[in-house]
Amino acid sequence: MDKKQLFHQFVAFTAAVHQVTHELTQNVKIDNITPVQYKILEYIKVSQPVTPTEISDCQHMSLPNTSRELRKLQERKFIKKISDTEDRRKHYVCLTEDGEKIMEEAFACIEERFQQLIQHASKNDLEDIHHALNILDEKVFNPKL
Amino acid sequence: MDKKQLFHQFVAFTAAVHQVTHELTQNVKIDNITPVQYKILEYIKVSQPVTPTEISDCQHMSLPNTSRELRKLQERKFIKKISDTEDRRKHYVCLTEDGEKIMEEAFACIEERFQQLIQHASKNDLEDIHHALNILDEKVFNPKL
DNA sequence: TCCATTACTTATCATTTGATAACAAAATAG
DNA sequence: CTATTTTGTTATCAAATGATAAGTAATGGA
Secondary structure, three states: OOHHHHHHHHHHHHHHHHHHHHHHHOOOOOOOOOHHHHHHHHHHHHHOOEOHHHHHHHHOOOHHHHHHHHHHHHHOOOEEEEEOOOOOOOEEEEEOHHHHHHHHHHHHHHHHHHHHHOOOOOHHHHHHHHHHHHHHHHHHHOOOO | OOHHHHHHHHHHHHHHHHHHHHHHHOOOOOOOOOHHHHHHHHHHHHHOOEOHHHHHHHOOOOHHHHHHHHHHHHHOOOEEEEEOOOOOOOEEEEEOHHHHHHHHHHHHHHHHHHHHHOOOOOHHHHHHHHHHHHHHHHHHHOOOO
16 A cells, blocks of 8 residues: 555545535524534533633634623523632533524534435444544544554 | 444544544644635635636635635735636636645645554554545545546 | 743734625627 | 526625734742
């Protein structure tokens, strides 16, 4: 396996991944939420509780801009902030009940589309996919130091 | 393999893919080019010649906005337009020599980072990765109808 | 106690991006 | 030939995002 060739395959693959994730998420239309706000909610949903600094790092945006978007999400009652009892500079961000509700709906919508995507896969195919995801995760996308 | 479980693995995987592609491309800093413009150039690079309509569809942006960005890229001599001799409404967009140059540099930069990412992979690992990419492409991301 | 650092907020401004209307030219269908 | 459709452009406006300066409060170290 030539490493150069593998790179080209990798590029094509990531392009396909971006394309498909776009298709899966495009019809998730939460009322008046911007793409960046959705990304933040998605991150909170799977990682809560998180601090603004973690969101900032992970979503590649500055802390002031993160703070602004969090304020908007808080005003709309999708998230809440709890300050750390140890270090009172820190704030933990969580979804509210409303926030949980809309994110569960969003994920359900994405899952439905995902299931359509693999509807024709056999039991063996599913095993293969599972295994392939593991391999790539382990050897490329989540390399253990 | 439970399909629900597979979905969760899929979500985590795509998040990791986005994260890694961001890291691979983040230090590609072409002088004064916006993210959207870079995306367009990347698409032209791998698919040229392409029409504005194709770019518009593929990059999920309106034709007027596509046209605007193409004009800017043309003003900076990164791309050129050639009209179809058959159907003179159509314009084929290609990279100029300058455009080719900057995109080759960009890809070289990304490839370098990619090679770092897999530097510790054995010959067998590379085979595994190659195979895993094929499986996923075939069964999930480029499903043949 | 004083100073530096960390975590976060507020405010402001510029740029990028998205949305839409109006238009022109070429092709195509009736 | 005329009407419609396709392909693309220009112009304009609103909204989202990015960048930066300045400030607050809590922590921790000298």
